[in-house]
Amino acid sequence: xxxxxxxxxxxxxxxxxxxxxxxxxxxxxxxxxxxxxxxxxxxxxxxxxxxxxxxxxxxxxxxxxxxxxxxxxxxxxxxxxxxxxxxxxxxxxxxxxxxxxxxxxxxxxxxxxxxxxxxxxxxxxxxxxxxxxxxxxxxxxxxxxxxxxxxxxxxxxxxxxxxxxxxxxxxxxxxxxxxxxxxxxxxxxxxxxxxxxxxxxxxxxxxxxxxxxxxxxxxxxxxxxxxxxxxxxxxxxxxxxxxxxxxxxxxxxxxxxxx
Amino acid sequence: xxxxxxxxxxxxxxxxxxxxxxxxxxxxxxxxxxxxxxxxxxxxxxxxxxxxxxxxxxxxxxxxxxxxxxxxxxxxxxxxxxxxxxxxxxxxxxxxxxxxxxxxxxxxxxxxxxxxxxxxxxxxxxxxxxxxxxxxxxxxxxxxxxxxxxxxxxxxxxxxxxxxxxxxxxxxxxxxxxxxxxxxxxxxxxxxxxxxxxxxxxxxxxxxxxxxxxxxxxxxxxxxxxxxxxxxxxxxxxxxxxxxxxxxxxxxxxxxxxxxxxxxxxxxxxxxxxxxxxxxxxxxxx
Numbered sequence: 319x320x321x322x323x324x325x326x327x328x329x330x331x332x333x334x335x336x337x338x339x340x341x342x343x344x345x346x347x348x349x350x351x352x353x354x355x356x357x358x359x360x361x362x363x364x365x366x367x368x369x370x371x372x373x374x375x376x377x378x379x380x381x382x383x384x385x386x387x388x389x390x391x392x393x394x395x396x397x398x399x400x401x402x403x404x405x406x407x408x409x410x411x412x413x414x415x416x417x418x419x420x421x422x423x424x425x426x427x428x429x430x431x432x433x434x435x436x437x438x439x440x441x442x443x444x445x446x447x448x449x450x451x452x453x454x455x456x457x458x459x460x461x462x463x464x465x466x467x468x469x470x471x472x473x474x475x476x477x478x479x480x481x482x483x484x485x486x487x488x489x490x491x492x493x494x495x496x497x498x499x500x501x502x503x504x505x506x507x508x509x510x511x512x513x514x515x516x517x518x519x520x521x522x523x524x525x526x527x528x529x530x531x532x533x534x535x536x537x538x539x540x541x542x543x544x545x546x547x548x549x550x551x552x553x554x555x556x557x558x559x560x561x562x563x564x565x566x567x568x569x570x571x572x573x574x575x576x577x
Numbered sequence: 578x579x580x581x582x583x584x585x586x587x588x589x590x591x592x593x594x595x596x597x598x599x600x601x602x603x604x605x606x607x608x609x610x611x612x613x614x615x616x617x618x619x620x621x622x623x624x625x626x627x628x629x630x631x632x633x634x635x636x637x638x639x640x641x642x643x644x645x646x647x648x649x650x651x652x653x654x655x656x657x658x659x660x661x662x663x664x665x666x667x668x669x670x671x672x673x674x675x676x677x678x679x680x681x682x683x684x685x686x687x688x689x690x691x692x693x694x695x696x697x698x699x700x701x702x703x704x705x706x707x708x709x710x711x712x713x714x715x716x717x718x719x720x721x722x723x724x725x726x727x728x729x730x731x732x733x734x735x736x737x738x739x740x741x742x743x744x745x746x747x748x749x750x751x752x753x754x755x756x757x758x759x760x761x762x763x764x765x766x767x768x769x770x771x772x773x774x775x776x777x778x779x780x781x782x783x784x785x786x787x788x789x790x791x792x793x794x795x796x797x798x799x800x801x802x803x804x805x806x807x808x809x810x811x812x813x814x815x816x817x818x819x820x821x822x823x824x825x826x827x828x829x830x831x832x833x834x835x836x837x838x839x840x841x842x843x844x845x846x847x848x849x850x851x852x853x854x855x856x857x858x859x860x861x862x863x
Contacts, residue, residue: 410734
């Protein structure tokens with residue numbers, strides 16, 4: 319974390335975010351938020367509070383309805399063709415993995431590399447092998463997504479997002495629907511990424527994840543924020559949040575682990 | 578890219594028009610229908626232009642990924658349909674010959690069978706029939722596959738990985754269908770011409786194979802070949818555009834996939850007939 323101090327990765331000033339279905343409808347507004355390199359953020363919100371749409375705005379998949387959004391210091395509306403290099407600095411992990419149903423898990427993970435470097439099938443799969451190994455996905459390499467459990471689909475989604483070695487990782491509700499053992503693995507692995515992982519040659523990744531329950535995320539080095547009633551509130555570190563006695567935060571903290 | 582696509586699909590804000598309550602006056606209903614029609618034409622046109630642009634601009638991007646996909650689509654929209662087309666070629670030769678022989682003998686004109694075959698099979702029925710079959714067999718599958726991919730978020734996943742969905746999902750299908758319809762039409766025509774002679778022979782029409790094929794050769798001009806190629810490629814291209822458009826534009830709900838498939842097939846048929854009409858004009862002028 320010490321390698322890249324005070325580089326502002328994401329900077330939002332009065333940003334409002336629309337939805338994928340209806341880009342004009344505002345789900346979150348008035349966001350003022352700065353994420354520095356190497357930080358680990360968890361954004362909590364109940365279902366339909368706009369977590370996914372907010373994350374998509376952050377990933378440049380959707381233009382903010384208003385406000386200014388800077389990504390590594392550059393103003394962003396949406397990452398189109400001309401900004402491919404910036405787009406590839408962001409890894410996006412979808413809630414259900416969102417794998418391509420006609421490709422095997424191995425092909426899914428290798429696809430981004432294969433497409434952007436124009437590799438043959440064999441070469442791409444060889445490049446993906448160490449990552450699949452690392453994520454314990456090797457036995458499932460040849461399986462189609464339809465026959466694989468949700469735990470592993472999500473993990474393959476994470477592997478696919480990491481294939482191009484991004485600087486920023488955005489995760490949509492990564493713990494939802496996971497077994498306890500898998501959830502534990504995710505928390506440890508994401509921490510590892512944030513500290514600097516061997517797959518990324520020890521370069522720390524800035525992580526932003528959403529959650530509908532904060533309890534499993536408890537840790538002293540993660541930062542927390544809350545999406546509620548169309549508003550965004552930064553709650554800070556865990557101990558700051560506990561002492562703040564914020565009713566909404568308390569609810570998300572106190573809620574029993576539903577999944 | 579996303580912005581372009583989004584604005585194209587925004588035209589399907591017509592969805593609100595479709596689900597609105599019926600207006601009280603017939604003129605209003607007519608107006609709404611015309612409005613919907615124009616919106617669809619605009620959306621399809623824009624989508625066709627975007628796709629054509631991607632085909633031209635990105636023909637060399639990520640060839641190791643895209644070309645195998647194009648090959649798959651050619652197999653699906655061409656090679657896979659061959660057995661059915663052989664059967665169809667036999668049937669087509671039979672029905673044209675069976676119908677015309679009795680009429681032509683009445684006027685003592687059954688030596689014109691070859692000419693009739695060229696006009697009916699090469700210029701009209703062959704291409705149209707091939708297009709309709711590819712539309713129903715592969716086009717519907719397109720709508721459903723793309724509709725599902727959209728509803729399950731695969732399109733966003735492609736964009737998040739910096740892969741242009743039009744390049745990855747649409748271009749192989751468009752190229753595959755254009756090549757598929759073209760190739761299948763050629764096989765269908767050859768099969769129908771040969772089987773036509775077979776049926777004529779079985780009906781004791783006094784015509785030697787030499788005469789028959791000479792007739793065929795005489796009634797075919799260079800224009801037939803050029804227009805046939807253009808027409809079948811246009812059929813394939815627009816069938817793919819219509820079906821892919823409806824698959825992708827489908828507003829993210831799985832329940833609507835079947836309705837959208839029906840709409841896409843209807844519009845596909847209309848588009849084919851319109852293209853055909855355009856080519857009849859070309860034949861008449863040339």
